Structure formats: C-alpha cells, structure tokens
Amino acid sequence: MIAALYPPTVKPSSRPLPLLPFLGRFIRNPLRAIPQSVYDEPVVTYGRKRTLVAWVTDPTLIENILVKNAEQFPKTRLDRRVLKPMLGDGLLTAQGDSWRWQRKIASPPFRHAELLTYVPAMVDAAIQCCREWRDRGPSPFTSNVEDDMTEATFSVIVRTVLAGISKADGDTIKRAGRAYLDPISWEVAASLLQYPETYWHPAKSRMRKSATELRTIVQRLVAQRRKETPTGTDLVARMLAARHPDTGEPMSDELIADNLATFLFAGHETTAKALTWALYILARAPEWQEHVRNEIAATVGDKPISSETVTKLPMLSRVLKEVMRLYPPAPVLTRVNAVDVEIGGKQLPSPTLIVMPIFIIHRHRVLWDDPDRFDPDRFLPENEARYPRTQFMPFGYGQRICIGSSFATLEATAILVTLLQNARFEWDGRHAPEPVSRVTLRPKGGMPLIVRPI
Numbered sequence: 001m002i003a004a005l006y007p008p009t010v011k012p013s014s015r016p017l018p019l020l021p022f023l024g025r026f027i028r029n030p031l032r033a034i035p036q037s038v039y040d041e042p043v044v045t046y047g048r049k050r051t052l053v054a055w056v057t058d059p060t061l062i063e064n065i066l067v068k069n070a071e072q073f074p075k076t077r078l079d080r081r082v083l084k085p086m087l088g089d090g091l092l093t094a095q096g097d098s099w100r101w102q103r104k105i106a107s108p109p110f111r112h113a114e115l116l117t118y119v120p121a122m123v124d125a126a127i128q129c130c131r132e133w134r135d136r137g138p139s140p141f142t143s144n145v146e147d148d149m150t151e152a153t154f155s156v157i158v159r160t161v162l163a164g165i166s167k168a169d170g171d172t173i174k175r176a177g178r179a180y181l182d183p184i185s186w187e188v189a190a191s192l193l194q195y196p197e198t199y200w201h202p203a204k205s206r207m208r209k210s211a212t213e214l215r216t217i218v219q220r221l222v223a224q225r226r227k228e229t230p231t232g233t234d235l236v237a238r239m240l241a242a243r244h245p246d247t248g249e250p251m252s253d254e255l256i257a258d259n260l261a262t263f264l265f266a267g268h269e270t271t272a273k274a275l276t277w278a279l280y281i282l283a284r285a286p287e288w289q290e291h292v293r294n295e296i297a298a299t300v301g302d303k304p305i306s307s308e309t310v311t312k313l314p315m316l317s318r319v320l321k322e323v324m325r326l327y328p329p330a331p332v333l334t335r336v337n338a339v340d341v342e343i344g345g346k347q348l349p350s351p352t353l354i355v356m357p358i359f360i361i362h363r364h365r366v367l368w369d370d371p372d373r374f375d376p377d378r379f380l381p382e383n384e385a386r387y388p389r390t391q392f393m394p395f396g397y398g399q400r401i402c403i404g405s406s407f408a409t410l411e412a413t414a415i416l417v418t419l420l421q422n423a424r425f426e427w428d429g430r431h432a433p434e435p436v437s438r439v440t441l442r443p444k445g446g447m448p449l450i451v452r453p454i
Contacts, residue, residue, distance in 0.1 A: 009434045010359075012036045016046055023193075027185045029444075030437045031331070031359060038357065040365050043344035052192060053353050054346060057361045059388035061344055065335055065354065066390065066398035073335040075400070076353060078191045083439075085211040086180055088258030091403065092266060102259065103403065105242045105251070109161045109235050110403055115410050116307035118160040122411050123304045125155040126418035133423060134453050142428065146447040149275040149415075150174060153268035156411055161235045162263055164225060169217050177265050180210040181438045192353065218260040222253050236260060263404075270329035270395075271408040273440045275415060276447050277327035278320060281374055282420075283427040283449050288376065292316050293420050305417045310410060313417070318376035320412055321384075324394035326374060329408075331359035331441045333396055358393060359441065367391055426450035 010031045017025065017033070026033040034055065038044045042058035045051045056062060065073045080093050087093055091102045108114065129152045133143065154174055158165040165173070183203030190199050225236050239256045243249065282289040295315045296305075333356040337343075340350050348354070363371040368378075377383065390397055395405035402408070419425075428450060433443030 009432050012039065022046075023189050026189055026192075029434065030185055030188070031357075031435065034357060034360065038360050039363065042366075043346050045346050045348070051346075051348055051352050053355055054343065054348055055355050055357055055360070056343060057357065057364050057367075058344060059361075059367070059390040062356055062361075062390040062397070063388070065343075065356070066333075066396075066400075070398060072338050072341065073354065074338060076334050076336040076351075078188065078334060078336075078353065081191050081197055082184060082187050085208065086177075086214055086265060087262045088215075089255060090258035090262035092262050093258075099400075101244060102255075105238055106235060106259065106403055108238065109233070110407055112406065115407055116310075118156070118407070119305065119307045119310055119410070119414050121159040122156050122414035123418050125152045125159070126415040127304075127422075128152070128155065130419065130422040130453075133451055138453060140426070140450050140452040142448050143451050144446040145279050145425075145449050145451075146272070146276045146443060149272040149279075150268065152415055153272040153275070153411065154264075156271075156415075157263065157267045161267070161407070162260065164221055164236070165264070169221070172217060173214055173264050176210040176214040177269070180207050180214070181440075183207060184438055214261060214265070215257065218257045218264065219253070222256045222260060226253060235263060267404055267407075269440050270402070270404070271411050271415075273327075273329045273442065274320070274324055274394075274408065274412050276443060277441070278323045278412070278416060279419070279425050279449055280427075280433070280443070280447055281323050281326070282319070283425040285374055286426070288319060288374075289420070289425065292319055296417050296420055300417060300421075302421065305414055310413055310417075313413065315376070316413060316416065318379040320409070320416070321379040321392070321394075322374060322376040325362045325368075325378070325392060326372075327435060327441055328358045328362055328394040329440055330394070330396065330402070331435070331437045332357055333393075358396075359435065359437070361390075362392065362394075422454055424452040424454065426452060 010029070012031070013025065013033065013035050016022075016035045016037075022033050035044065035046075038055045038057060042056070042061060044055045046053045046055075056065065075093075075095060083093050089098065091099065091106055094102055129148050133141075154170060158170060183206060186201040186203040187207065190201055222236070225240060236256065239251050239259060242251045244251075282292070292315055295313055299312050300309050335354045335356070336351040337348050337354060338350060341348050343354075361367065365371060395402035395408070426449065428448065431445065431448055433445055433447060436442045436444045
C-alpha cells in the first residue's frame, strides 16, 4: 500500500549546545535540545567537566538497563521530584516493596478478560463525542480533536477502573493536570542542574497551585468512598479493601489518593494523545483512512464494535502501532546508574542521568528504513518479528512497563473505530504541529482538523 512521508517537525540542534542555549531549548521543548547525533549513534553524552546526561538509543543497551541489570539502573530522583507534588508516592513514583504491593493491587482491573467488559463504555464515550460533532450541523467544521479526545478518554477512565468523579471535579482535574504539565520543563531543568527542590523558577507557583487543586479533589473523593460501605470492583474499592501482605495494615487514605491522582492524571492522557496523533496521521494519509474504514465495514459493519470484534482488525492495529512509533505517547524514559558503568564505550560516573528518548529511538536512522515515513506495513507480522523488543516500546519496557498499556490499546481501537464509522477527518493543509515533550507527547498549538460527519 501507499506510504506517506512527513518531514520531521522537531528540529534538533546540529551539534551539542553550550549549557545556557541547551537549557533555553530544553525549556521550550526538551526534544529540541537533543543533538542530531542522537538520531544516528547508539550512545551520546553531554557535559564538559562531568557527564550530565547520556542518551541511549541502542536496543541491546536498553535491554541491559531495563531488564538484565535493572537493579543497577533505578528510577531517578528527577521522576519523583517532578511528579511527586501531584502524584505523591503512587504507582508511577513508588520504588521497591511499596511499588510491588501497589502494582499487585492495581493489576486485576487491567487483566484481559476484565478489559473486554469495558468496551461498551469506550464506545459510549466515542458516540457522545460524535453526537456533539453532529450537533454542530451537517457541514464540515474545524475542531480541536486534542480537546475532544481528552474529554472522551477521561470519560472512559471514570466509567471503568475509577468511579465517583463528578463532571465539575473532572473538569477541574483536567484543567489542573494541563496547568501542571505545561511548564514542567522548568522543574526538570532545575533538577538537571541539581538545584534544591525549594529552588524558585517562573513556573513554581503555578505548578504548586495546580497540584494542590487536584490533590484536594482526590483526597475528598477518597474520604467520601471511605465513609460508604465498601462495594464494587473498581480500583478505588480494591485499594480500600487492600491489606499489606506483611503487616496486614490497610492502604492509607493518602496512598489511595496518590494512586487515584496517578490514574486520573495519567490514565487517560496517553490514550488521548495516541488518538490525537492517529487522527492527524489519518487526515494526512486519506488513503489509509479509507483502507481502515473499509476494514471496519467488513468486520464490524455499521454496528457498535464489541468485545468479540475489537481484536479482529489487523490493519487498524498496524496503523495504531505505526502512529505510536512516530508519535509515542510517552516520549522519554529515564534511569540513573547506581554505580560507575561503561555503556556503549562511554564511561558514566554515578549518578549520571540516562535518558532513553523513545521518540528518537522510534525514528533512529540506523534502526529504521526511512524513519520519518508513515508505513503501517512495518508492523506486518513477518516484519515486526525482526525488531528487538526495545526498538519499539511506546509504553516502556521491563517490570515497570505501563500497567495500562493493554487498556490504552483497546480503548484507542474502540474509540477510533467508532469515530471512523461516524466521520471523516481532513487536514487543513497548513497546521503541522510540533511534537512537544511534556511527560506525554503533545501537539504544539493543539490539533485542529476538519471533521466531516457521515
């Protein structure tokens, strides 16, 4: 089939920059600060007197960091510093035994059989989005589909693995999350320079206010659920009933709030961004949009997709994988070396920040042919079988792979099928959004697309 070529919309620096220009680019968009050599070489280091950052893109080296010698490469203090004000010690930031306990409690709602029961809620959220589009009239119109997809995926998360969120609280949570993430590069830059956590920067007050706003809501929700008779199988109910395997102690309200914030904050954001970029790509590649729509018609017809048919769309699956190769929802993984190590011939003193830039790994000149080309046939079974597991990892890899990866894939499939049954998407010929790393991969300026209701 026809493949589409899109020029990169992130312009890396042609060479490593001095510290101040590096930080200036980093704060605007961390992907801009990464030198071009990272797209071509297996390991690139940055820092003159001392190595501050090592970018690692070679799949074998990444396998060693994330799996084979994972104990030598723990999560960084940067992760906790940047995310703890909002997420506390929840699943995304916890370490060691605390992380393992929380992961065990959180796993049941994400098992395959349980996930399939969520398909109707996913379809309902997409249908509601389509209704709102139809209410704007039969003529084509421009809509910011990034906002539309955020609304739909947030609706799904509160209908499925979480419960008890009012619309007003949901709107506040989404607004606070966005306000926290927008300037987050300031805090990351301060951490890279090893400034204390009390160090002031232009975004500090705004981030603190947003974190407080979100946490006030989730703490109130936990208190409300604690007063009720514990029923249900959603994640909050499971956490309320949980007991520590060694001490028998219940999970504290504070830790439940940490996890509630984590899933509200991160549980919809990655899928929303994957869907946003998918609609953009399909608008840019209308021939693929029609191929997928034809597959949907042949497999699903004009009925809502079901748990029986949602896994029977191989072309759509390939399209989603290729979208997440070009625009991975979580564009960066970080670790730190606990001891002095050699990686790819580079000596890294402890502790060096090790960055695995998934956005660049997925576009690496050595790893992929024509890496900027959109070609879902890369993920035909015979082609995909040749890739090392750490060459394509939109949800991370290793024991800390995203717990919601299967949920997100199923959700993206169900929502995208429903949208394509009800509308066509067209590019305006002008807006080519720059991918911006803000924990998730955002389109700069949103994602205005022409929506043509069917």
